[in-house]
Amino acid sequence: MVVETTIRRDEKRREARRRETSIVRRLALVRIVALVAVLAGLNYIVWRWLASVNWESWWIAVPLVLAETYSFIDSLLFAIGAWRLRERHDAPTMRRQATVDVLVTTYNEPLDLVMDTARAAKAIRYPHETWILDDGDRPELRALAEAEGIGVVTRSEAWRDRPRHAKAGNLNNALMVTEGEFLLILDADQIPSPDILDRTLGWFEDEKVALVQTPQWFVNVPPSDPLGSQAPLFYGPIQQSKDGWNAAFFCGSNAILRREALMQLGVSRYVGEVTLAVNRGVRSSRRVLARARRDFGSDPRVAAALDAVSTALDDLRTGIARGDALADLTYSFQQRIQAVRRELSDQDIADVRAELAALAEITGDPASLAAIDETTLDALGDRHLSPLAAVESVSMLVDSFDVGREEEAQAVMPLATISVTEDMATSMRLHGLGWRSVYHDEVLAKGLAPEDLPTMLTQRLRWAQGTMQVMFRENPLLQKSLGWGQRIMYFGTMWSYLAGFAAVVYVAAPILNLSFGVMPVQAFSLDFFARFIPFFLVNQLLFIVVANGRPTWRGAQYSLALFPVWIRAVTSAFDNVYRGRSLAFSVTPKTRSLENRPRWDLVRPQLFVMAALVASLVIVAIRFIAGQADGIAPFVNIAWVLYDLAVFSIIIRAVLYSASDHEPKGF
């Protein structure tokens, strides 16, 4: 017996050593290729800017060189990530018993689907408690779940008439009523493997690890994956690259989080938000006061009241500057305003009741902390404020920025609510607090991917919009609490979503050349090929080496072919963040299940592009015959058009693809 185990242990050790060697070898190869790729890229892009732009056709030449610079930076970011590619294998052994809550999030998914996941969650071997977080608050689901001993959490009363913050809100609500040390988060369709916790909890032996993310993998997808649902490169080398820089990020499901880290994040965010809000409240109040003084300063009784408010505000400001505790400052400020209010006679109250109602309409429901700002105040200014209303509005402004965060259901919101994709923002903030993350590259849950084009498009748009919201609201490059590697890794993901703009140029340039002979570069000379071909080839090679046998073509196709989605994501997120417009989620008409008709209308821009690409081939043939086209340029551009067509061809397949006969299978 003893001999046997020794042999097995030896084998294990040898196996581990073999793995170690292969990891080291692979990383060495990746680094060499990455370095060469970056040098070849520099060699090309510098030459492009300095010596090859055809300024006569600057209107296409400049966009093209910009698009190419975009792609160069993209490959640079990829190479920087790959430099630290981190392949982890088994987690260390967990040496103590931990408490775990498994949380299955749902809103409106079919009951049997949710229950399948919940049952699988309950069957996870490691001791844990299972909860369904039902944001739809469905009594039938509660009955089903409770019959099987599975807990159900729904929103508490505090959320009524307050911003719900979708899934982030759902999880924040559940954090307040569960108490496990760790939280495994699962989307309603992600069937977990029974050993998911045994395989991953060990990473938390490192006390600074806050997050372990595992891949999302889909069962209802054929090997050809026409909708590009699997993300083998992302859930693999890309997350491993980020992991190497301690920037592997949270993807919303199939991840384990440390409660202490989340709560610490929630509490420190709370402090930040309150500080911001009180300062904003003070600023706004001063403006209201100034206005009231202008309008009523002549009435001595009012002037006295306004002076009192003004002094209270000054004291509040001094207190903030001195670093006094905000709870105390705001409390005593409120008390003083109360006193001022009492001194003004009751007769005013009737006069202003109507105004206050209007005021409450404006200030009562701030969708976010930023809601009461200059715009609101300008709206206030348009009204004729009576003296008491002026005092009252100061108090209301400060009220709504109070330390109680009256406008939110919970004062502490651990999961970020600044984006429709709460996951990435949350992990970025956790990294900012100094926590670590782990990417565990083993499929431990199997889910369902969108089954048709409309659903897929909606999902991609949402992800892209969420990522762009984070970029505009909390640009990683500006986060001082992150290391440079982390900033670059987070930014890299955002950068990749800007591909839509480059894609437009990449189809327009060859079409223009073939159709009208427009030259965006000075010449397709030997110089061009000598610089472009190494750049192109070495980058492809880097891709292949990093992908290590995983398919990459589908991802490459969609990063260009979904250009209208990416562009819309950027513009709508921009409007949302800077102009306060709603993201206007595209409501996907769920007609497919009824009619099963291909939705060509959803990909009109792509069809138009494909038609233009084909037309340019026809036109260049005519121009050849007419003797208008010669030299090497048309051939380069024909090759380019053929590449574009190969890329866009996936759109046709996607439209024609419909509900699969691939029955979902769990573990």
Add this chain to the structure above:
Amino acid sequence: MLQVDIDSRDGATVVAPRGRLTMVSARSFRETVTDKIARTGGSVVVVDLSATEFIDSSGLGALVACLKTARQSGGDLRLAAPTEQVTMVLGLTNLDRVLRPRATVDEALRD
């Protein structure tokens, strides 16, 4: 484990969590205190932390939730007499910028 003593003094409520205020006990602590606030309404609550051996971020979260409830009902919540560990955690999360503990319960009651 956590034991929560509640008593009334000078028209205010003094809450004393004894033991470990952590993710395990945070919820029941929060519920106990918010219940009490709902019943007394608008008064001052002082949390006496002198016997709180250990607090984690969930415990802090519970304190913040109690502050919110107290303010909503027109009252206030103050911290008093924190142990060294509590002081450290308050500083670590910057929560002391919002809630600054008083040295003693009496001092907290006086303000």
